[in-house]
Amino acid sequence: MPSSIPRIIAALLLVAGAFGSSAKAENWPGWRGPARTGVTGDMGVPTSWSATDNVLWKIPVPGTGTANPVVWEDRVFLTASDGRDQGELNVFCFDRDTGRTRWHRRLWGTAPTLFYPKSGMASPSPVSDGKHLWAAFGTGDIFCFDLDGNLVWQRALSDEYGVFENRFGAASSPLLFEDTLIHQCDHYGESYVVALDKATGANRWKADRPEVWLSWSSPQLVPIGNRAELVLTGSEKLDGYDPRTGKWLWTVRGLARECVPTPVLANGLLISVSGPNGTHFGVKPGGTGDVTTSHVAWRNERGTSFVPSGIAVGERYYVADDKGIATCLDSATGKLLWRKRLGGRFTASPVAADGRLFFTDEAGSTLVLDAAQPDYHELSRNDIGEDVYASPAISQGRLFLRTAKSLVCVGTK
Amino acid sequence: MMHHRLNRGSTIILYGCLAAIVAAPHQNAVADATVATQIAVIAKVGPQGKGSAAARAARDDLARRDVEILPPLLAAMNTSNVVAANWYRSIYEEIVERGLARKETAWPIEFLKEYVSDGRIAGRPRNLVLALLDRLDPEYRKQWLPTRLDDPDFRGEAVALALSAGEQALRDGKSDLAKTEFRKAFDHARDSVQVTQAAQKLKMLGEPADVHSHLGLITNWWLVGPFDAPEKTGFATAFAPESKVDLGAAYKGQADKEIRWIRHKASDALGQLDLNGALGATREAVGYAYAEIDVAREQPAHLRCGADDNCSVWLNGRRVFAREQWLNGTRFDRFITPVTLVAGRNTLLVKVCQGPQHKDPEVPNNWTLQLRLCDEQGRGVAFRSIAPE
Structure with a gap:
């Protein structure tokens, strides 16, 4: 497959963008941004706002969801669910500059399951490559649209491989790799990870995960x-796979039974957290077999979160746990640098841009920290006036906050 | 089930096409045939994204048409193929949006009302049509919904209206009317929360309401355990009761203790059996529950169960359900298995596994079972407990 190397390079450049020095305006193409780490090279995001100040627009969003907004150039995409058993699925496209609804598609979910009232069936974040948008839901359905909202294909994974049995609704966000869409389906039933042809929806590969049960990561x-390497977290372990074949490569054991956060990359290490009362792991990727003893560079049991993911900027790794205790570790060694009670409770994962960290609590207050400072250095606290459970998005100098009721665009221009 | 739905769908497609011809006699047969052909193309979408490109072309063509294709389109939407239904829905949404934007749209109102009232059609498209009727005839829902107490897809909303009417009657001091409304709600409710709510109100008003019987919950059991099952070996280990149920037998249990069958009645509001309470709190164990019931006639039924950690169920000596999962919660109607009950005596043997303590000592090590027999809609099967004394 001679064309594969350029595609890999392109994918890796996408990953590298998260750590790079690029100051260009960036898209926020999926879960946690360009490299799924919460970090973007975007510049110019405001550090102060309120429910009215520095708010470019605010629009009501019907239904429920914790999917983060996806921003591609002048479009903002969002998903939500509503109706009986949250079985009505919604995909929205808004105008980035005005918040006007460009299109809104309503679809039926295949299979009802239990769900978390704060998130419904719209926990997974959609993902875009600038030509298409893929939206997954807790019902086990994945939809592909073009950017004008025309349906291209749908997969009903629940019909094909069994209902997603999940007491809080499936939450894993699909990942784009080369020309595939990879989706992790860990649940009470038979768990698996599947790579779909992003153009047609057909399986490229499917790997069963027989030892695995419920997770949301x-x-x-x-x-x-x-x-x-493709890395999946869940059921007391971290698994590495070949993303082009689904072949299992390695495992690190010792994580929590039920995992929610997505691992991040820092200083060549993969940092995973699974709590509460769990462990942070700094893992060297690239192993073979059970690498628990050989590839774990460090562990730290302080401040592990259950729902929010961590974030790495520069030499430091940060996490705010569900109860609002922030922990900062040296990402190379795992050494504790500082801890601080932020106040509030957290469901959203932090984001970072322009040397600043943004932690948004459930009450809608976003704490902005200066990531350049080795110690805790608070720049501002900004209250949007509504509850927030979804992780924010940053793109083109703006912060997009999905509240429990609205989508808010924070910016100065 | 699938066969039944397809037959039903085929009938309704025919009905829908006929309605379209009646509603729009000027349409020529070629156009009708084209619509039917394109609808059929979309019906072929399936697993692996199969048929998507053809469906997209058919969709785009159909979406350019007007409300005259709503009858065959809605008929096609009555399908268990949700992927196809979503393609049809995208056409429906586009045509309806365009129709609502025009004043002169000739909506097939009577067809829409018949469609929404046809309980044989799936609830999803009926809900969609009801939302359209909200726009076209804003009073319709208010008149229509209270009549849907036996409608599988709108029963819950109709029962909620009866519960609200009962509450209003209570506030107005009209206890007889309140009893009537709560009785109506109780009799028609199939959702365990609504059944419980209505029963509480009736009991408060001095009226009888047997939740266990209404939902078909099995509460009279013979129990034996705990059998020793280290770690998670219990599911795959067949202890003596699986070979023969002998209520007079004694067995070697955990720590070599002699264990015997005991009578136990679950007193929980929704019939949940607490094996820790009945057999003693333990871990890494297996318990068995046995019941005998008498039913008047042979009948299909749903066996609905949930257990913590897991259960296997034998009906009349044949294993009809088993699911190995650990650290589960017992949730109402978690697992549903279609079964057939024979006329007269039916036996139920349930194996309930208890796994190791979670590594977090604060996680309770529950050992519970909930099991009921009901019809497809959730109304309890009428049975008499005949477990030997």
Whole structure:
């Protein structure tokens, strides 16, 4: 497959963008941004706002969801669910500059399951490559649209492989790799990870995960030299796979039974957290077999979160746990640098841009920290006036906050 | 089930096409045939994204048409193929949006009302049409919904209206009317929460309401355990009761203790059996529950169960359900298995596994079972407990 190397390079450049020095305006193409780490090279995001100040627009969003907004150039995409058993699925496209609804598609979900009232069936974040948008839901359905809202294909994974049995609704966000869409389906029933042809929806590969049960974490892509590894978290372990074949490569054991956060990359290490009362792991990717003893560079049991993912900026790794205790570790060694009670409770995962960290609590207050400072350095606290459970998005100098009722665009221009 | 739905759908497609011809006699047969052909193309979408490109072309063509294709389109939407239904829905949404934007649209109102009232059609498209009728005839829902107490897809909303009417009657001091409304709600409710709510109100008003019987919950059991099952070996280990149920037998249990069958009645509001309470709190164990019931006639039924950690069920000596999962919660109607009950005596043997303590000592090590027999809609099967004394 001679064309594969450029595609891998392109994918890795996408990953590298998260750590890069690029100051260009960036899209926020899926879960946790360009590299699924919460970090973007975007510049110019405001550090102060209120429910009215520095709000470019605010629009009501019907239904429920914790999917983060996806921003591609002048479009903002969002998903939500509503109706009986949250079986009515919604995909929205808004105008980035005005918030006007460009299109809204309503669809039926295949299979009802239990769900979390704050998130409904719209926990997974959609993902876009600038030509198409793929939206997954807790009902086990995945839809592909073009950017004008025309349906291209749908997969009803629940019909094909069994209902997603999940007491809080499936939450894993699909990942784009080369020309595939990879979806982690860990649940009470038979768990698996599947790579779909992003153009047709057909399976490229499917790997069963027989030892795995319920989790809500999302897959991560790790560059290893001139190739990439797919990393999945769940059921007391971290698994590495070949993203082009689904072949299992390695396992690190010791995580929590039920995992929610998505691992991040920092200093060549994959940092995973699974709590509460769990462990942070700094893992060297690229192993073979059970690498628990050989590839775990460090562990730290302080401040592990259950729902929010961590974030790495520069040499430091940060996490705010569900109860609002922030922990900062040295990402190379796992050494504790500082801890601080932020106040509030957290469901959303933090984001970072322009040397600043943004932690948004459930009450809608966003704490902005200066990531350049080795110690805790608070720049501002900004109250949007509505509850927030979804992780924010940053793109083109603006912060997009999905509240429990609205989508808010924070910016100055 | 699938066969039944397809037959039903085929009938309704025919009905829909006929309605379209009646509603729009000027349409020529070629156009009708084209619509039917394109609808059929979309019906072929399936697993692996199969048929999507053809469906997209058919969709785009159909979406350019007007409300005269709503009858055959809605008929096609009555399908268990949700992927196809979503393609049809995208056409429906586009045509309806365009129709609502025009004043002169000739909506097939009577067809829409017949469609929404046809309980043989799936609830999803009926809900969609009801939302359209909200726009076209804003009073319709208010008149229509209270009549849907036996409608599988709108029963819950109709029962909620009866519960609200009962509450209003209570506030007005009209206890007889309140009893009537709560009785109506109780008799028609199939959702365990609504059944419980209505029963509480009736009991408060001095009226009888047997939740266990209404939902078909099995509460009279013979129990034996705990059998020793280290770690998670219990599911795959067949202890003596699986070979023969002998209510007079004694067995070797955990720590070599002699264990015997005991009578137990679950007193929980929804019939949940607490094996820790009945057999003693333990871990890494297996318990068995046995019941005998008498039913008047042979009948299909749903066996609905949930257990913590897991259960296997034998009906009349044949294993009809088993699911190995650990650290589960017992949730109402978690697992549904179609079964057939024979006329007269039916036996139920249930194996309930208890796994190891979660590594977090604060996670309770529950050992519970909930099981009921009901019809497809959730109304309890009428049975008499005949477990030997």
